[in-house]
Structures are given as C-alpha cells and as structure tokens.
Amino acid sequence: MHIGKRVFLYLTRKKGKNFILCIVFFLISCSLLTGSSVLQGISQISKDLRSTIGASFDVRPYEQFTAENGQVFSKGTPTINETSIQKILDIIGNELKTYNTEQSGYVKGQNISFIAGVGHSEDSNMGQIKAVRDSSLSKAFFNEEYRLIEGNHITPEDKNKVLISKELAQANQLSIGDTILLNHAEFGNENGKYLDLLKETSSFATVEIKGIYEIKDNTDSGLNPTAKKAENIMFSDSQLLFDSGKPQIYNGEVSFFISDPLLLDEITKKTEKITSINWENHIIEKNDFKFSKIAKQLESIQKIVSSLIGIVSVLGILILILIMTLRIRGRIKEAGILLSIGNDKKEIIGQFVLETLVLLFIGFIFAAIIFIPISVVLNNFLLDSVIHTASNTKTVNQYNYLQLEYLNVAILLLIEICTTTLTVVISSATVLSLKPKEILTKMS
Template sequence: MKLGGIFMNCIKRGWLYTTRKKGKSFLLFCILFLIAVFVLSALAIDKASSLAQDNLRKSLGGEFTIGYDYSKDNPYLNVEAVDGGTIMYSTQQITPELVEEISKIKGIQYCSATTETLTAFSTIDFFKGNIPIEEEFRATTKILGVWKSEENKHFTSKQIKLVEGRHITPQDKGKVILSKDLAVKNRLKVGDILKTDKGIELEIVGLFQQSETESINEQVTSYDKIQNLMIADLATLIALENSPAIQGFNEMTVSISDPQSMQGIISSIKDIKTVDWKGFSIIENNENYDNATSSLQQISNLVSTFLIIIFIASVITLSLILTMWSRTRIHETGILLSIGIRKISIISQYITEVLLIAVIAFFLSYFPATIVADQVGSYLQSAPEQIETLEDTEGLVADNRSNTSNDETDTNVSMPDLDVQIQSEEMIMLFILGIGIVVISAGISSISTMRLKPREILTKMS
C-alpha cells in the first residue's frame, strides 16, 4: 500500500475512534485545551518581556566614562605644589582628535568630553549661592570646556536647552555660551564680548535655559549654580588656565545606543594605538539599564521555567492517561495486527487520534489564553514594583528621614508596560510544542503494547 493510502487510513480510523469514544475524546480535549492555554499564555508573556527589554535597551542606552587613572599605575600622573596646596594632573590628556576618532565608532551616540576651571569676571553680576565663600571667589564662575556643546551631558540630558544662538564646535576659539538668566541680569546678548580679569575676550555665541534651578534646601556656592555656568571651547580653557594641567580634556562620557554592545565598543576604543591606555581608566555605568531590566529578566526566567514544567507535566499526564487507555485497546490492536497492519501504522493512528482533538483544542485556546496572558502579565509586572515600594518605604522609616531631600537626579527607572499579544508566531510555536507533546506522549504510551509480539498480544486477548 502506498504511503498516502496508509496515511489516509490512519486518519480515517483515528476519526472513527474519536467520534465513537465521545467521553474519552472530551476528556482528552479538556486536558489538551488547558495545556494549550498555559503554553500559549507563557509564550505571549515571554515575547512581551523580550520586546520590552529590547525597547528599554534602545530608550535608555548606556554610557561609560573615560578619565585619568589617578593610581600609581599611570606613568603620566604628575603631582605639583601650588599656593600651599597640591594639583594632580596627567600629561597625557584626551585630545580633540581622540574624541573625533572615538565618536566614529559604530553604536556611539554622544561624546561628552569636558574640562573645567574657575575664572573671574569682575564686570558680571552673578547669582548668589547659599554657601558663604571667600571674597576672592565671589566674582568667579565655572567655565566648562567642551568638544561639541550639543553632545555635552547638560544638553543631551535636557538639563539645559539652547534657546538663542548656536552651539560650541571643535573649531571654535574664544566662544562661550551662558544662561539666559545671567544674560538678562547683566543685559547681555548673543554677539557681545566678555572680558575676563586676565584680559581674555570671549564672544557670546549662544544662550541656554535651564530646566530647573537648585532648590532652596540645596547647598551650593555661587560658582556652582547652573545659572552662572559658562560653556566654552577647549582653546579658551587652555588660554585661561595657561598650565600643563589643561592641554586637553580630562574626562569624557560616552553615550551608546545599546547597553549590550558596551564591551565591544570599549574593546574597539582600546584598540586605538595612538593612546597609551595605561594613563586612562574606563568606568562603565549601566546601573539604570540593569535596574530597569532586572524585573523583566526575572519574568523571562520565570516564564522559561514555567514552560519547561508545563512541557514535562503535559508529557507525563498525557502519557499516563494514554497508557491506561492503550491497555483497554489490546483487543483492537490484536485485530489490526492480525489483518496485516504494521505496528508503526497503529502507533500513527493513536497519534492521529490525539492530534485531531489537539488541533481543535489549540485553535479554541486562543481567546481564553489572551485573557489569561494579559492578567498574568499584569500581575508579574506589578509584583516586583510592589516589593521595591515596600523596600523603599522600610528604608525611609529606618533612616528616619524628613520631608526634605537632596534633589539629586532620580536614577530609578520603572519597568515598562508589558504589551502582551498572541499573534501567529505564538500560535505556530504552540502547534510545534503541542505536536511534540502529543507525539512523545503517544509514543511512550504505546511502548508497553507495541513491544509485544503479535502472538503475545493475541494470548493476552484470550
């Protein structure tokens, strides 16, 4: 008999058996239906968790900082006595050329290279801080030297926003950006020239507006106030300092689009041969991403474990039920063998019987699985947040803190919503796993009967 005929006979015999044994078929349908609901729900939650991690990774990004290595391992580290104190700097500094080369590496979004100094402007009326300072520093402010101001963390983090003029570029010399508030206070505008107490002239090329100022309770000096901050080009900082301590940038924060690519990017940076990396340290900062994805990773691990348990439990349950039923079909098996039907055809019939019911159960499981997956996903998402809230509350009670805060930037990132959907991909996976469960279970349940020889089966019949 041809293969097609054998297959059709298996389907025909399987259909006749399932329609004749309505009680057994209904029980098998219920079991397969429950299995399908659990498996389909788990697959949908697992996919939603993976998508949420991908979206979170892209939205948060990652960053690492390249700076001086202040340990004895840095052969370029210098310590000098200055005005009764000491100054520590590295003779190998971050050059604009190095920043440019690093910025071209694939996956890097921003390069916030900076250095800073205090500079006196006797002609400018600065905003006052709430920490008393010595007379000689009252007319000073912090000037931040940057590579490209638009890639500086103050701007990329939305702490400040350019509202007039243009950004600082690597080609600039003697250019500065200051706050809109400071400009209004001193009747300054874009294009005006500022002169430092050292006689260095700076042209105002842009004005920024800060998103917020320091709180009343925050202790800050006048030269550290965001409203007094000035942002200038590197050439200006070198001229202002006129010292080997500032001949380049001393720190660079590199922002990347995908935190998972951080190690590869760092390796690419260390492959740059124009720099002796013994003079620098690289510090990774993936805390936000790790904190935000930890709950999602827990959900993913939990779902994976659940799928394994469901698969094993389903195989065991189905195998036991089908084994018990197969023992009641010894007479039928003996007759089929006696008329020349092979054992493989009989096993195929048993598998077909279960598959006919499974196909219906799998399709009908779509609607309840959608509801179950959504409810379970919401619970799994809220559980870690409730635990974190409880821990935070206990911490506040233990620390006995007051309502005042230090106004530091909140680095806690809440877990994103799980968009649980059952699509064709999950249905295909359900059928693959379901067919696997059915084939394995039916195969196991048939071993006890199929290992017997036809004569032994006929003997058991008698």
Template sequence: MHIGKRVFLYLTRKKGKNLILCGIFFLISFSVLAGISVFAGASQISKDLRSNIGASFDIRPYEQFVTENGQVSSNGTPVIYESAIRQILDVIGTKLKTYNTEHHGFAKGQNLSFIAGMGHSEDSNMGEVIAVRDSSLTKTFFNEECRLIEGSHIKLEDKNKILISKELARKNQLSVGDTLQLTHAELGSENGDYIDLIKEKTAFATVEIKGIFEIKNMTDSGLNPTAKKAENMIFSDRQLLFDLKEQKQDVYEGELSFFISDPLLLNEITEKVENLTSIDWNNHIVQKNDFKFSKISAQLQTIQNIVTSLIVIVSVLGIVILMLMMTLRIRGRIKEVGILLSIGRSKKEIIGQFVIEAVLVLFMGFLLAVIIFIPVSTMLNTHLFATVMQETIKDIQLTTKNTNYLQLDFYKTILLLGTETGMTALTVIVSSAMVLSLKPKEILTKMS
C-alpha cells in the same frame, strides 16, 4: 471500514473523553506558548533596552597635590590631547553614539552683575564658563541637577552661544536672544581676598543667550566665592574659551564623556581605553554608567530562569499525564483492538489510527490555546515588562515602550506544534506497545 471513517466515528462518539484530552492539550499548549513567548520577549526587550539606553563612560581628571617643606602645591592641571580622543574613538568604533568634552574657564561681562558669593567684590565679579560640545550631555543636565526652562541646549554647530541660570537672568533682566560682551578672567586670591589674576583685558567675545536653566538639586554651602556659585555657571560652545584665550587648541582639561550603543560592551571598551598610553592614568580615572541596564538585565534573566523551569516542569508533567491517559485510553479499547487484529488489520494501521485521533485532538487544543493566548498576551506583557520594571526604567525614554513583546512568532508557533505532534505520536506509540505486543488470541482471552 476505512481508517479515516473509524477515526471520525471515535472522535464523534466519545466526545466526553476527547474533550478531556483536548483540555489537557490546551493547558499544556497554552502554558508552553506563554513560557516560550515570555522567554523570547525577555530576550527581545533586553536587546531593545541595550540599543535604547546604551551606556557611557567618563574620563575624569583629578588634580594631584604634593607637600614639600610644609607647603602644598599642585602638580598642574591634568590634560588630555585631541590625539588621545581620536584613539578612544577608534577603540569604540561603530558602537559610538556620541561624545562630549568639557573645558573650564572664567569670564566677566560688561554691565553683568553675578550673584554675590563669599568675599564678593568688583574684582571677583565673575562666573565659571563650561565650554562643551553638547550641554544636554553634561552631568549637570544629564543627572537633572539643572533643567533647561527656556530656549535650547548648546550643540556642536553653535558659535558664541551661552546658557545662563534663571537667577542670573532675573538679576540682570536678561532673556533668550539677548547678547552680552564677555572678557577673560582668572580666579585667584591675595591676602585672603578673591581677585582676578588677569588685570589687562585683551580678549573679548560677543555671545548670544541661547537658553536659560533652573537649578534643581545643587546645594550651596554659602562659602563658595562668586565664581564658584552654581547660579553663576555659564555653559557655552567650545569656541568661546578659544576666543577668550582660555583654551588651547586640541587640549582638554575637563571631563570627557563617551556614549556607546551596547551596555554589554562597556567593560570591554573601557579596558581597552585604560590600556592607552596617550592618557596619564596617574591623574585620570574612568567611571562607567550602564544606565541601570545591569539591574534590568538581572530582572529579565530571573524571569527567563523561572520561565525555563516552568516550561520543563509543564513539559514533563504533560508527558507523564498524557502517557497515563493514553495507556488507560488504549487499555479501554482492547476489545476494539482484538476485533481489528482478528479481521486482518495490521498493528501498524491500528497504531496509526490512535496517533491520528490523538493528533487531531491536539490540533483542536493547540488552536484553542493560540486563540485565547493572543488577547491574554497583551495583559501578560503589561504585567511582566511594564509593571515589574516600572520603577527601574521610569526615567528612561524607550522608543519601544508600547511594544507587545509576547506576540506569537509564526515560525516558533509552527515549531512548537510540530514538537508537540511528535511527542504526542511517540506517547501514543509507547502507550500502545503493551497492548499491541500481545497476539490476537491473547487479547481475545483477556477480553473474555
């Protein structure tokens, strides 16, 4: 009888035993498929998160004060030059997503009444101007201390555009699209009163209100002068402070923010930046922000470690169980083996028959595992990568948030099937060795 026919007859006649073996193959295949998919999914979502959320670092100036003869004086406002920014951009290279600069000044407006602060007077009726490349990237908006409610943010291409607070707009009956004439100012004090140090006005600019924001999380102690009240902040494009002669070309006094595409490179990049000699690090500091990626990455790494352990455990237990089952299975077929040997069948052919039988049952179990895993993967994906990290990434807008990271990869699935086939064949060979090492006469003697 041909080997193929013997395999067919055994599989159809011993349905109960083969169904049990198929169930074991199914459980092993399903567990390993799930484990590999979760491991690969965690790696992929980590990459997607890196590219989606990126990271940033800020270079913040801080003014140093010295005490001499009982008098406290400033060492001057720290500045960074455009040449230093160019060097930073060279260090970041292709990993740069965007960057933002800030410069601070003060302004008064024609027929513009600011919200009164401590010691308010006509002389101190001014607001602080924050000139930026992109207002949406400032910490005020980025950290949601303020929220734009009308209009749009200041962008790099804007000229003579401003954002004002809801309170300032309401007091002066202003709306998006209105124009104002501003002039330069400088906050100072004299005899305990807040004053404008620029008495003669020589610089003017006509600006358009591009947007209106509301203040959400800022607190006011009530001790701030008018110019320092949050309601009197004015965000503008960079050109305004040039026009008002309060900013020099290529010189920056405010905070610089650089956004990069890969959080894993944040430490490496900031270390190189801190080695630049063009920045006075005695009065500047670097602050890093990976937008919670380290926390998310730690969660994903924990998932991967657990899954790796489970894959190893399932694989070892599967091999042990298969070894025991195949050993008992083949010992139960001693009579069949003896007859086949006695009629001249080779041990190689007999082992080949056992291997083919086991591999066919494996294919059935594996196919069933794949069919069931496909719909289950969606639910498992939601539980692992949505529910588990929901609180961590709820404020991050992901472009891949609806992706099923547990979808089966064709090549990995084929590789797993090949690996299981090889392990199954090896298990059958090892399990058959004890019986097939005997001679036909010894086997027939054991049968009797």
C-alpha cells in the same frame, strides 16, 4: 471501513473521554505557549533595552596636591588632548552614539554683573564658563540637577552661544537672543582677597544667549566666592575657550555614550591602555544606566520560566503516557477485531495517532486564542517593573513582548505533534505487540 471514518465515529461517540484528553492538551499547550512566549519576550526586551538605554563612561580628571612646610600645593590641572580622544573614538567604533567634551575657564563681562558671592568686588566680578559639545549631555543637565526652561541646548554646530542661569538673567534683565561681551579672566586669591590674576583686560568673544536654565536644588552655603557660585556658570559651545590654530586640550571630563552596555567593560579596558592619557590623574567612571540590575531581573525570570517549562513538559509527557495507555487498553476489543479482519498494525496505530492529534490540534487552537488577551496581563505583571526601571533612565516604548509569533507557534505545535505521536506509539506498543488470538483471549 476507511480510517478517516473510524476516527470521526470514535471522536463523535466517545465525547466524554475525548473532552478530557482535549482539556489536557489545552492545559499543556497553554503552559508551553506561556513559557516560550516569556522566554522569547525576555530575549527581545533585553535586546531593545540594550539599544535604547545604552551605556556611557567618563574619562574624568582629578587634581593632585602635595604638602610642603604645612602648605598645600596643586600639581597642576590634569588635561586630555584631542589626539587621545580620537584614539578612544577609534576603539568605540560603530558602537558610539555620541560624546561630550568639557573645558572650563573664567570670564568677565562688559555688560553683565555676576551674582555676588563671598569677598565680592569689582575685580572678582567673574563667572565660570563650561565649554561643551552638547550641553544636554553635561552631567548637571543629564542628571537633571539643572533644567532648561527657555531656549535650546548648545549643540556641536553652535558658535559663540551660551546658556545662563535664571538668576543671572533676572539680575541683568537678559533674555534669549541678547548678547554679552566676554573678557578673559583667571580666578585667584592674593592676601585673602579674591581677584582676577590677569592684569590686562582682553575681549575675546561676543556671545548670544541661546538658553536659560534653572537649578533644581541650589544648596549654595553662601560661602562661595562670586566665581564659584552655581548661578554664575555659563555653558558655551566647545570652541569658545580655544584659540584657533592651536591644539585643543581639555581640562574637564570627557563622556562617551555607546550603544551596547554589554561592551562597556571591554571598551573601557582597551581605553585604559592608551598611553597618551596620564592615568595617574585620570580615572574612568562607568555607567550602564541600571542595565545590569535590569539584566539580573530578566535572568531570574528566565531561569524560573525555564524550570517551569521543564517541569510542565515532563509532567505532560507522563500524564499523556498514562492516559493513552489506559485509553488504548480500554480498546483491546476494537484492536483485536481490526487485527482479526486483516487490518495492519501500522494502520491501527495510525488511527490512534490521528484521533489524538485531532484533539491536540483543537486544544492547541483554543489555548492560542485564549492566550492572546492573557499575554497582555502577563506582560504587565512580569515585565512592567523591568520596563518601569528602564524608563526612569530612558524612554522605553510600551509594547507587549509576550504576543505570539507565528514561527514560534508553528515550532511549538510541531514539537507537541512529534511528542504526542511518540507517546501514542509507545502506549500502543504493549497491546499491539500481541497477536489477534492473544488479544481476543484477553478479552474473554
């Protein structure tokens, strides 16, 4: 009788035993599909989050002071020049997503009155300008302390554009598109009075209002002078405070946004070696946007799943060896008869292997079909908290990271086929090592 026919007859006649073995294959396949999908999903979500979230670091100045004869004196405002910034950009290279510069100064306006603060007078009627490449990347907006409610943010292409606060706009009846004539100013204090240290008025720019923002939680204590009040801050394009033809020097922080959080430490270490930056009055502040926390969560899940895959694999092999050994020992009579009529041992083992692989294939197919809807539930249960943590910082697409991939399924099925074949051969060896006469003697 042909081997294929013998396989078919055995599978159809011994339905109970074959059903149990098929269930075993189904459970093992479900476990391995789940484990491998979780490992693959964690690897993919880690890559996606790294590119989506990114990271940033700030080169931040801090003013140093000295005390003499009971008085405190500033050592001067720390600055960073365009050459140093370019060196940092060269270090970052292709990992750069964007960067933002900040330059601060004070201004007066010929057709604007600033919100009055402590010691307000005509001479101290001034506000602060923060000239930036991209106002959306300024810390106040990026950390959602300020929110743009009208118009658009300042971009690197803008010239003579400003954002003003809602309070300043209402106090001066200003709206999007209106213009303001700005004068240079230098905030100072003489004899307890706040004033403009520049004695000559110099008009330098007519700016257009591009946007209006509101302050989320304005905690002004009421002790700030006019020039220091948050409502009097204007955000402008980066060129507003610079004289054309002169080297650009920044007295505010410079922020760099990179693609891969894993490179953040390496890049900042190289940045700290730039000698043109005075590191006595500058510091680097790193921000990986919670990626390190997310990575630890993913690593914990990965370790647990890897351990479970190992346990399931070992137990699965042991259970298969036990079942196949009992199964083949129960077929000693059949093996003896087949050997006595001239069938080769390899052919008999081949029959046992083929029967088992048919059951494996059926169990695997059902496991794969059932895993498809289960993967959605598992994705939400295992990775939802990670995705939620990331989405608090940046938008992450809702995606089923545990869905089956054809290549992984094929590799997993091949591994199960090889393991099962080896298990059947090992289980058959103890019986088929005997001669036909010995087998028939054991039968009697």
